Amino acid sequence: MRLVHPLSVVRDEQDWTYQDVVDIVAKTTKRSADRRKAWKWENWGVEPDAESQEALAAALGVPPGEVHQLGWPGWLPDGGPIRTGFPWTMPGTLDALDDTLEHAMPDRRGFMKLGGQALTLLASQWLSQAPNALAAALAGGSVDEQLVEDLEGGLPRLRRLEAALGGHRARQLLHTELATVTGLLKEASYTEKVGRRLLRLDAELARLAGFASFDAGLHAAAQRYWSSGLRAAHAADDRALGANILKSLSLQCYDHGLVVDALALATAAVEGAGHVTPRTRAMLLLRQARAEAACSNRVACDRLLSDAERQMARSSGTDDDPAWTGYFDAAEFHAQAATCYADLRRQRLAETHFATALGLMPSAKGRDLATYTIQSARTHTALGDADHAVHLLETAAQLVATAPSHRNTARALAARAELPMTTKDPKVQRLDQLLATLSA
Template sequence: MGRPALNRQPNTLLAHWLVRSGLSNVGLARAVAQLARAQGHRQVSPDESRVRRWLAGETPREPLPELIASVLAERVGLPLTGPDLGFPGSRTIRVDRPDLPWNAAGTVEAIALLTRSELMLPHTRNGEDATRIHHGEHLLTPLGLWISAKGTVTGQPHTGARGRHIGMTEVNGLRELTRMFRDSDNRLGGMLSRKAVIAQMADATAMLDNCAYTERVGRHLFAAVADLGSVAGWMSFDSGLHTSAQKVFIAALHAASEGEDQALGAHILQCMARQMSHLGHIDDALDLVHLAQYGARRQASPATISMLAALEARFHALLGAFDESERAAGRAEEAFTRINPAEEPTHMEFFDLAELCSTLGVVHQISAKGDTSTRRSDRAEKSLSLLNQALAERPAHRVRSQAFDHLGLARTHLVVGELAGARQESAAAVKLFGAVNSTRVADRLIELHDEAGPFSASSETNELREEIRQAVSPTSYAKCEAPRREQAHRH
């Protein structure tokens, strides 16, 4: 009922899905036998010992792979095939779904497949791409396993199948490259360097798969690949490649898990939360922040705590929960006072006073827009104060962030009908947009254009809207205008 395999390895994919299904070995054997009889395969009658052999690496004969897949698919509520369960086929890992196995081998294979396909992917600004991302329970349920996942990295001794030994020198070199790519993203946007980062990620994953290293070096290398993946995912998001970004973020989260770096995992989850918010999935964004907060509760630095609380405040405000938003903003400000920059991880270097002020300034802008009480003007004034402080504190090279600050100011001015201020800040944002390649900035400009619509009787507003039309290419505008209108309406 099975074929022996040379150099047989345990089937970790089958084990993963068996755990997800809640079935025991006996339960799987019985369910497969029952389905086989129902389909007319009278000769197929596996028992518990046969399931143990499959888990140990034995490949079952046809039609068993698809029977097993059908049983497990029904239990977990997801489509599965034989290759998804580690049985021979064209592909072992499905990188187009969020439910990757939480183990080192599966993570390496997923990143290798992903980077090979990514290097062939052309740059696009196809708005339909955003409709294909995973969201809701289909995304959050598998990612929730991050909390309990344990690293499975072991040392890889030198053998005929593995090449040179690597150590912390190579890991530190990869970290320095990640810092360089992150700086390029801040200065120029994600489009220019995205494929270079994907290629570097592929090379780093090849080291995991082909080189010899100790367990300690392996964990650090997985964490370094995860951090590089967070940059690659962010650049893809900034380029408007949303499904690509989500796949890279998920693979990077698995790599962070193998590196046993929960704080880095929280950083990747907050990147995903920002993407979900950008696409209008605010409930999912808030859930991702809560997942990050809980999962990294023992490792989170003050900067991480402050950043996650600030994002929580933003998403509560978008959902109209203004009291919850204010409490989260207070936690963000309190945690920020405890930051010692020398003790923060490198991936948190971006979260400085300017970033806190900008995030909370947008929180107050959103609250002002949604608040019809007498507090509206106070919220708007607080927003303007914080966003102006963010601009004053921004390092000169954070060009894209400066554009977002000006856009935040313009939108706050619109909330209270200060059209001259909105026009001035919009012009500054458009000028900076010319210096960066960022679909996210284009999306925000289009949102501002739509929000200015009710003030079209004003010549200043018409100039604002026309300048945005000229700045954003007609093709991009046509693709993004309708989705952004719908999102603005939801907010």
């Protein structure tokens, strides 16, 4: 079960129902104990009045001063913070990875815990801190290059499984792989070269586990994986991999409407990536362009799209692209550009690029096909073609059923809410049945 709000965490830990919450408040305030009030606090973003908050805080042992200082829902004891203050050293990196391995899998918080200053500080530290020379471990068995190569050889399979199975099913497997490699870093002996490869492997596994959690709607867990993965990439002195993790954090902020934070993280990724291949540069520039578009910065977005297009034109099959850029092809380029134009309400341009992207995208990329089919449906709705939007959403719902994704389910429901059609329409009734199956 995902915990969608800090109040969800409190109820889960206290074993409270919605009725228990309003009964606690009513006992002090003498107000009605309608359980729907607590449901709205948790699911609709409704803020309880000051008297109700004080009553609930008293039951939880939270001092009144903390309630006034932190505000709703910041004062709720929602399972503890995500620690980000580890030193940017090898011991600090291992401590961060241990903390993630201990807390990320049981973390079911479906809301972001880090935001604003905490995220931008993490990005600025990554930009400014120079990686220390790696000190090889002295105890334990020896790790040679062949073993690292065998471990690295499993990454393509893990990437395919995560995309095919969906984040909820894949995250346990990725977490276990991350624990294995972290254990080698802590307990084995190895050369500096091997140590950097292990750190790079850990960083990529943390990135994948973070994305799996993100796809499953477990946003605090995703932030745990990504913040520790960023440190592992930093310790390995792999600037491009660190930039890719910041790109993921930026996307999470974008999804939550935190567009200023999304732009700060995407900008840091571009600035700190170092010397990268043209395709990698284009990928990072497009994330920055999406953030600029979300901020309604049309001129900046157009400039970045042009830069990204030039970089893509320079890329070739002989470039030594990182393996994690494998998903970023011409189809993905057009899909990302289309999303920028949709955010800028340039719907005709958006639909042209979505059509190109969907025409180029292979059927094996079921989750991505679902994502951009839904986005295309929203564009058709905005253009006044609701019938075609319904058809696209039906197609997307079938794709989501085979490639499960909490994010795509939420997107499909949001796109359905935008349709200007009555529920008596047979096409809409059929679509609603499909979406109800996904939600269940």
